[in-house]
Amino acid sequence: MTRIIAGTRGGRTLRTPPGSGTRPTSDRVREALFSALEARDALRGGHVLDLYAGSGALGLEAMSRGARSCVLVESDRRAASVVAANVASLALTGVRVVPTTVSAALAGQPGAEGPADLVFIDPPYDVGEEALGTVLDRLVDGWLAADGLVVVERSSRSPEPAWPTGLERVGKPRKYGETTVWLAERA
Numbered sequence: 554m555t556r557i558i559a560g561t562r563g564g565r566t567l568r569t570p571p572g573s574g575t576r577p578t579s580d581r582v583r584e585a586l587f588s589a590l591e592a593r594d595a596l597r598g599g600h601v602l603d604l605y606a607g608s609g610a611l612g613l614e615a616m617s618r619g620a621r622s623c624v625l626v627e628s629d630r631r632a633a634s635v636v637a638a639n640v641a642s643l644a645l646t647g648v649r650v651v652p653t654t655v656s657a658a659l660a661g662q663p664g665a666e667g668p669a670d671l672v673f674i675d676p677p678y679d680v681g682e683e684a685l686g687t688v689l690d691r692l693v694d695g696w697l698a699a700d701g702l703v704v705v706e707r708s709s710r711s712p713e714p715a716w717p718t719g720l721e722r723v724g725k726p727r728k729y730g731e732t733t734v735w736l737a738e739r740a
Contacts, residue, residue: 555610557643558584560617567639569608570632577608578675578706582729586704587614589727589736590671595702596620599670602696604655604688605680609636611673611704613643622647622666628654656684659691668698675706686715693719693739703737 555567555577569577578586590596597619603612606625616623625640625648627633633652640648649666651658655676663669672692676685685705692703702723705714709731716722721740726733 555608556580557610557614557617558587560614560619562613562617562643562645565643567608567610567613568635568642570629570635577610579729579732582706582732582734583610583614585727585729586734587618590615590702590704591618593702595671600624600666600668600698602626602669602672604658604672604674605676606636606650607632607675609639609650611675612648613639613645615671615673616645616648617643620647620671622649624649624651624658624664624666624669626651626653626655626658628652655688659688659696663696668696668701670698670701672697672701672703673706674703678708678711682712682715686717689714689720690717693717697739699739701739705735705737707733707735709733 557565598621601615601620601623603625606627609625612623612625637650720737723736
């Protein structure tokens with residue numbers, strides 16, 4: 554069962570997409586990640602971009618903890634429908650679900666919310682390093698705020714992302730069993 558860990562919607566359960574290959578970030582990983590983000594004051598009043606949203610757990614957790622707005626991008630129709638249902642069940646405002654691919658979403662310019670203060674990237678394991686690099690390049694090219702922070706979650710067997718010019722890793726990667734989390738900020 555996936556749930557919101559803390560904040561205004563803490564304890565509320567989230568639906569997960571059936572059979573879509575979605576791997577919701579575990580409660581343990583989200584709890585540790587959001588503790589680190591709150592210590593950096595990376596949530597309150599910020600605009601969040603959740604790419605490869607799955608159930609929407611990362612972006613919705615950020616909203617519960619004080620983010621101002623969130624765009625959840627998910628290409629799988631069933632998963633996008635579950636994300637929309639989760640948003641409705643939590644009665645959150647300032648959240649927009651975009652049912653398209655990440656590359657299509659990032660092909661244009663940021664919406665009315667403007668560049669993101671915090672970006673979550675948790676792609677399926679079969680998304681290769683080159684595709685991830687393209688996403689990171691697009692973020693630097695107008696989608697990430699000047700003091701923005703990027704969170705990349707990957708398999709512990711995956712190499713560290715190739716950070717493009719304009720992004721610099723923050724601290725050491727955090728490993729949680731099969732999952733590794735990297736943070737990067739504008740350089």
